[in-house]
Amino acid sequence: MEARPGTANGVTAQAEPVSVAELLARGRTLCTPPLRAVVAQLAPPMDAVASYHFGWTDRTGRPVAGDGGKAVRPALALLSAEAAGAPAAAGVAGGVAVELVHNFSLLHDDLMDGDETRRHRATAWTVFGPAQAILVGDALATLGTEVLLDAATPRGGSAATPADAARAVRLLTTATRKLIDGQARDLSFEQRDVVSVEECLEMEAGKTGALLAAAAAIGAVLAGADDRTADALERYGHHLGLAFQAVDDLLGIWGATEVTGKPHWGDLRQRKKSLPVAAALAEGGTASRRLAEQLADPVGRGEESEQTLAARAALIEQAGGRAWTQEEARRRHKTALAALDEVPMTDEVRGNFVALAEFVVVRER
Template sequence: MATAGPAAAARHHEGEGTYVESRSGTAVSGPAPAEPVSVPALLARARTLCTPPLRAAVAGLVAPMDTVAAYHFGWIDRDGTPVSGDSGKAVRPALAVLSAQAVGAPAQAGVPGGVAVELVHNFSLLHDDLMDGDETRRHRATAWTVFGPAQAILVGDALATLGTEVLLDAAVSGGADAVDAARAVRLLTTATRRLIDGQAQDLSFEHRDVVTVEECLEMEGNKTGALLAAASAVGAVLAGADDRVADALQRYGHHLGLAFQAVDDLLGIWGATEVTGKPHWGDLRQRKKSLPVAAALAEGGAASRRLAAQLADPQGRGEESEQVLAARAALIEEAGGRAWTQGEARRQHKTALAALDEVPMADAVREHFVALAEFVVVRER
């Protein structure tokens, strides 16, 4: 297993999803490498490796849960007709596969981990859509609006438990050592508990007028960072990585998750519906205390005080017009919430990359981790 040097200090785009690094920290002169990292190819590889076992796991659910889950994943329409829909970016499976390669194992060794984290991630999406009242995801009706709230709850529960089964089956099938499979299960279940903690914190924030930036970061570290941390280490754990390596990969994933959520918070206010597939002003309608809101409230200036007064006004807790929501978004931006969150995404991205320096790995694998981190902070959906 080759030992790589320090993480890239500077990078620039070479077309969609492609990145070229400068190891000196300055602009690279001369031609680009012959084979630059393609993030779409990394994500496509993860889908190719993980989708067949993911489909097999879902197919084992009793009817109609198998149908509801298949619809949610974008494999069928509401009538059961197969479709080639958008089933998500596959960032988590890609990280799981890469983490196995980080310790010199083949990509296939990380597949059970990739499937498991994708099952848990989609459990959270099914429940979040229902709790938040979201009627669209990935440019079509959410599962609870099509099949009813009860089915969305049951299928979410089933997907969460399936993740554990997939990891334990990896030991039974001979794909992983039993001890390592048990370590992977603990990694996943701890992340799942923290994810649920984060969702509970998020919901509680909606009933408060003010949430601090520190509270918001703690919530997002649980709700998003915990599962991305697990995804970034689970393949390595299945391949027998020691705790030092696994911990460093988890730190990479945790900070990557915070960067990811910071960008998500920006899109939740300013993202275009036709790009994100989510309702316009969705987070503002739900009065979510996301990072831009928390940062704007903490600023303390005139715009910050006007925003605080709006959020504290009980008359505004019903259905609010597009004009009111647009004005609120403008106040958040005026108070610096948008700029602060953009900076936080960059800070968390930098910290994530620093964690990679603690893991000896092949240069090509490191470049893939770096490219995925770049993808997380430079996206529109």
């Protein structure tokens, strides 16, 4: 099924609120300076490796106007502070911490998956070596906790109390554990011929949903929100994360390299059991059975031709995997928005949460 005119990945696009670009820009503007400052604390050469990975420098260390990612997580952290009635700045430490953990996961994932490109250039491990990528990833993860604890100190520039900072640390470390668990499941799935849709959703809830859930609640936690508010925002982020990953899974098969910045057919080449694949395998028809036979065949694993991978993508689509995943993205998007009804907030803040959710589901990269 090809995406219809005016759609991305088959999800109908509505008029995009102008505020989305501004929300993402605000996240970068407020969170990038403290993010750069904390990364600069790393010992050489880790500081240079991290700067390259974030897109701030080239491989020789020269500054570049790079693509540092969409900055959805920092934008969510700032919004969640506003949902709790605090200024957006109250969520900056949360945005920085979540972005550090997110990039820890990207550095390690690229190495484990053997990905050689990200954001339209060579991945850090291919430039600086696997050992440096591992060390820098580890360092970024620990820096996230330091940033949150510092938020309750005079140098942190935040109104967070020590108790609020401790709650935020718990939120982030729990999300990090779930993220690692999700990645471990994802890797194990590559060695299995069949993975159920339920198993795939559980894996993606950890790998992607957990950190977006933390981002959507962490600003509110730092602002002293009660558990009811924080829990509702976390549910919003959880379901938004599953919608985000569903779209990512679609792009991992049908996305164009020149747009996504990732290898063409990357997920199929690694025989990842992403949502479209799991849904297609569960369908049980002729295309589903042929797909299962291909995935079980050890011959050519990782070395299939473009023609073979294109034929496999067609089987997934014929078995309904693409359509099911598009519908799952819509379902999760709707459930995420329903969670916002439990949080009293201004119409402007609510509208911004809705706009970000729309952006996550209707995208090409």
